[in-house]
Amino acid sequence: MLHEEPWLTQYSEAIQHRQERFQAAIKAIKSNHGNLIEYASIHEYYGVHYLPKRKGWAYREWAPEASQLFFFGDFNNWNRESHPMKRTPRGDWEIFIPESEYKNLFTHGSRVKVHVISAKAALDRIPAYIRRVVQDPETHDMAGQLWFSEDFQWTDENYSPEPSLKQPLIYECHIGMAQEKEAVGTYQEFETAILPRIKAAGYNTIQLMAVMEHPYYGSFGYHVSNFFAPSSRFGTPEELKSLINKAHELGIAVVMDIVHSHAIKNVNEGLNEFDGSDDQYFHPGEKGNHVAWDSKVFNYGKTEVQQFLLSNIRYWLEEFHFDGFRFDGVTSILYFHHGLYMDFVSADLYFNEDVDQDAILYLQLANTLIHALKPNALSIAEDMSGMPGIARPIEEGGVGFDFRMAMGVPDYWIKTLKHKQDEEWDMFELWHQLTNRPDKERSIGYAESHDQALVGDQTLAFRLMDKEMYFSMSSLQQNLVVDRGIALHKLIRLITLTLGGEGYLNFIGNEFGHPDWVDFPREGNHWSYLHARRQWSLVDDPLLRYAHLNSWDQEIIKLANRFQILAAAPADQLFLDPDKKIIAYERANLIFIFCFHPTESFFGFPIPVKKGGYYKIILNSDDEKFSGFSRIDDKTSYPADENCTIKIYIPNRTAIVLKPNDP
CATH class of the missing domain: 2.60.40.1180 (Golgi alpha-mannosidase II)
Known part of the structure; x- marks a missing residue:
C-alpha cells in the first residue's frame, strides 16, 4: 500500500503498528484457542444448549459484576427465585435444566428471562445469546423464546456467491416494508412475492436490512437489542432460512446489513448494564455513549466483546447461510469521535489519537474470519471518512473489506439537484465525483441511499418530479416536469452504475422511481403503515410511466451482467x-x-x-x-x-x- 500510495509514507509507522497488532492478536488467538474460528465459537457455549450426555439443557451467561442470576420463565411459572444460577471464578453463571424433570415444561416456544441482581439494581433481562425474542403485541414486553425446532433442510450446497463477489449488483431491501399492504411484511411473503421481482430485475445480490432483533420497528433495524435473534416480527428462523435458500436457488447472494457499530441502550431488552456495570460490553461513562444515535458503543478491545461480535458473524454465516455482510456505521467504529461533525480534509485525521486501534483490529479479525469461513463471501464497509486501506487486503496494510460504499456519490447527486439549475451542472465535477476513488479499493456506487428516502428528505425521483408524480405519470399524457424527471433519473442511474464503482446498489422500489418517502409507524403519524410499504401496483400498471423506468433499470442491469462492466477496469x-x-x-x-x-x-x-x-x-x-x-x-x-x-x-x-x- 505504501509503495502504490506514496502520500501515505509519512504514516508508515502507524500502518506498520496496526499490522503488528493484528499479527500479535492472531498469534495469541492461535496459542490460546487453536485458531480464529474456534475463538469465534463462544455462542456455542453461552446461551441455552442441549447437552446429550447429561440429557438436559445448560444455560450460561457472562455477567462478572452481578451478585446473583436467576433463570425463569414459562417452565417455572415465572418464579424469579426458584432457579438460581451458579457462578464460576471467571464471572460466568450456569444452570442445568434436566430433561427428565422439565420435559413437558422446558419446551419449544417457551418464553424465558434471567433475573439479574447487582449492586445497582435487580432487573429482568433477556439472555444475551438468545436465538429468538418475541414481543407481546399488547404490552410490547419482550422475552426470550426457546427454539428447539428440527434442523432446516438446506438445498443450496452447490451455490457459490462468487459472481456477486466479482460484480455485486445489490438490491437493498427491508422485509417488513417490502409488501404493498399497510402492515408488516413477512419472510414468507418476501420469498414468494419479492424474490421473483429481484430475479427478473437482474440483480445478483440482496442486502437485507433489519434482520437482527430490534424492539422499535421505526429504527429501520439499526437499534439492535438481540444480536443472535432474527427479528420475529417477520416470521420464524426457518422462514428466514427458506428465503435465503430460495434466493440461492435463484442464483442470488444474500448479504446481511450487520450492526456492530453500536447497540440499543435499553436495559430491559438489550445488553446495556447487563451485569449492573456500565462497562461490561461497552466503554464506561460518556465514552460508551453515542450522542448522535442515542445508543451504546462497544469496547472492541475487550476479549469477551471481541468473541461476542466475532461469534455473531460466524453464527449468521453458518446458521443462516448468509453470503456476507455490509457493516453499518464503520466510520463510527473507527473513531472515538464517530465521525460526528467531521470533515476529513487532512490525512492526519486517519492516523491520530482519535482512531480506535482496537476497533481497527476487530474489523481486521472480522474480515479474516468471514473469508476463513466462506472464501467467496462479500464484506462491505459503510465508511464515509475515506480511511486509507479500508478495502485492501490486510497483508497489504489494509483492513480487509472487499468493498467500500462510495458514500460521496449519492450525496453529490442530492446536492446537485437541490442547489443547481440544470444549466449549472458541472461536467468536470460530475466526472470527478464518480471516478475519484482509490485505485486498489473496490467501491459500491449508488445514486441514492435509503437515508434519502426517509421522511424529511426525498428520493431522486420525488426531488425531480415532486407532486407531479401523483397526477401526471400516465403514459397517455405529457408533462414537462415528468419528462425532465424521467430523463434525468435514467441518466443518473446509468452513469452511476457504469462510472461510479466496481459494484452497484439500489434501494427497493427506487429502480422505478417509487413516489413516496419512507416513514415507519410512529406516534407522529398515528402509527400508520401508509409510507412503510412499496406500491408494486404502480410499476405493474403498463399505462403508468413507472413501468418505463423499471424497464430501463432492467436493461441497464442486464447490460452490466452481459458485459461484466463493473468487473472491468475503470472507465x-x-x-x-x-x-x-x-x-x-x-x-x-x-x-x-x-x-x-x-x-x-x-x-x-x-x-x-x-x-x-x-x-x-x-x-x-x-x-x-x-x-x-x-x-x-x-x-x-x-x-x-x-x-x-x-x-x-x-x-x-x-x-x-x-x-x-x-x-
Missing part, C-alpha cells in the same frame, strides 16, 4: 465538453455517451473512439419503451473515420451505449 474518458454538457467514456469495450444539456441536441457530433471499425447502438435512453421520444435510430451503424472518430446524433438529456461491431 477511460474519451470526451468531455462542459458547455454542451456531453461526457463520453469507454468501459468494458463499450462506448457510453451522455448529454445532460437541458435543451440542445447535436447532429453529427464527433466522438473520439480508441479503434476503427463500426459502432452499433445497443441501448439508448430515448427509446419510447423507456418513456423517451424515439429520436434515435438504433439500426444505424457508425463508422470510425481515419482519425478514429464517429459522428453521431446526440439528443438532449439522453444516454447512448455503443458496441464495436463488424462491418
Whole structure:
C-alpha cells in the first residue's frame, strides 16, 4: 500500500503498528484457542444448549459484576427465585435444566428471562445469546423464546456467491416494508412475492436490512437489542432460512446489513448494564455513549466483546447461510469521535489519537474470519471518512473489506439537484465525483441511499418530479416536469452504475422511481403503515410511466451482467465538453455517451473512439419503451473515420451505449 500510495509514507509507522497488532492478536488467538474460528465459537457455549450426555439443557451467561442470576420463565411459572444460577471464578453463571424433570415444561416456544441482581439494581433481562425474542403485541414486553425446532433442510450446497463477489449488483431491501399492504411484511411473503421481482430485475445480490432483533420497528433495524435473534416480527428462523435458500436457488447472494457499530441502550431488552456495570460490553461513562444515535458503543478491545461480535458473524454465516455482510456505521467504529461533525480534509485525521486501534483490529479479525469461513463471501464497509486501506487486503496494510460504499456519490447527486439549475451542472465535477476513488479499493456506487428516502428528505425521483408524480405519470399524457424527471433519473442511474464503482446498489422500489418517502409507524403519524410499504401496483400498471423506468433499470442491469462492466477496469474518458454538457467514456469495450444539456441536441457530433471499425447502438435512453421520444435510430451503424472518430446524433438529456461491431 505504501509503495502504490506514496502520500501515505509519512504514516508508515502507524500502518506498520496496526499490522503488528493484528499479527500479535492472531498469534495469541492461535496459542490460546487453536485458531480464529474456534475463538469465534463462544455462542456455542453461552446461551441455552442441549447437552446429550447429561440429557438436559445448560444455560450460561457472562455477567462478572452481578451478585446473583436467576433463570425463569414459562417452565417455572415465572418464579424469579426458584432457579438460581451458579457462578464460576471467571464471572460466568450456569444452570442445568434436566430433561427428565422439565420435559413437558422446558419446551419449544417457551418464553424465558434471567433475573439479574447487582449492586445497582435487580432487573429482568433477556439472555444475551438468545436465538429468538418475541414481543407481546399488547404490552410490547419482550422475552426470550426457546427454539428447539428440527434442523432446516438446506438445498443450496452447490451455490457459490462468487459472481456477486466479482460484480455485486445489490438490491437493498427491508422485509417488513417490502409488501404493498399497510402492515408488516413477512419472510414468507418476501420469498414468494419479492424474490421473483429481484430475479427478473437482474440483480445478483440482496442486502437485507433489519434482520437482527430490534424492539422499535421505526429504527429501520439499526437499534439492535438481540444480536443472535432474527427479528420475529417477520416470521420464524426457518422462514428466514427458506428465503435465503430460495434466493440461492435463484442464483442470488444474500448479504446481511450487520450492526456492530453500536447497540440499543435499553436495559430491559438489550445488553446495556447487563451485569449492573456500565462497562461490561461497552466503554464506561460518556465514552460508551453515542450522542448522535442515542445508543451504546462497544469496547472492541475487550476479549469477551471481541468473541461476542466475532461469534455473531460466524453464527449468521453458518446458521443462516448468509453470503456476507455490509457493516453499518464503520466510520463510527473507527473513531472515538464517530465521525460526528467531521470533515476529513487532512490525512492526519486517519492516523491520530482519535482512531480506535482496537476497533481497527476487530474489523481486521472480522474480515479474516468471514473469508476463513466462506472464501467467496462479500464484506462491505459503510465508511464515509475515506480511511486509507479500508478495502485492501490486510497483508497489504489494509483492513480487509472487499468493498467500500462510495458514500460521496449519492450525496453529490442530492446536492446537485437541490442547489443547481440544470444549466449549472458541472461536467468536470460530475466526472470527478464518480471516478475519484482509490485505485486498489473496490467501491459500491449508488445514486441514492435509503437515508434519502426517509421522511424529511426525498428520493431522486420525488426531488425531480415532486407532486407531479401523483397526477401526471400516465403514459397517455405529457408533462414537462415528468419528462425532465424521467430523463434525468435514467441518466443518473446509468452513469452511476457504469462510472461510479466496481459494484452497484439500489434501494427497493427506487429502480422505478417509487413516489413516496419512507416513514415507519410512529406516534407522529398515528402509527400508520401508509409510507412503510412499496406500491408494486404502480410499476405493474403498463399505462403508468413507472413501468418505463423499471424497464430501463432492467436493461441497464442486464447490460452490466452481459458485459461484466463493473468487473472491468475503470472507465477511460474519451470526451468531455462542459458547455454542451456531453461526457463520453469507454468501459468494458463499450462506448457510453451522455448529454445532460437541458435543451440542445447535436447532429453529427464527433466522438473520439480508441479503434476503427463500426459502432452499433445497443441501448439508448430515448427509446419510447423507456418513456423517451424515439429520436434515435438504433439500426444505424457508425463508422470510425481515419482519425478514429464517429459522428453521431446526440439528443438532449439522453444516454447512448455503443458496441464495436463488424462491418
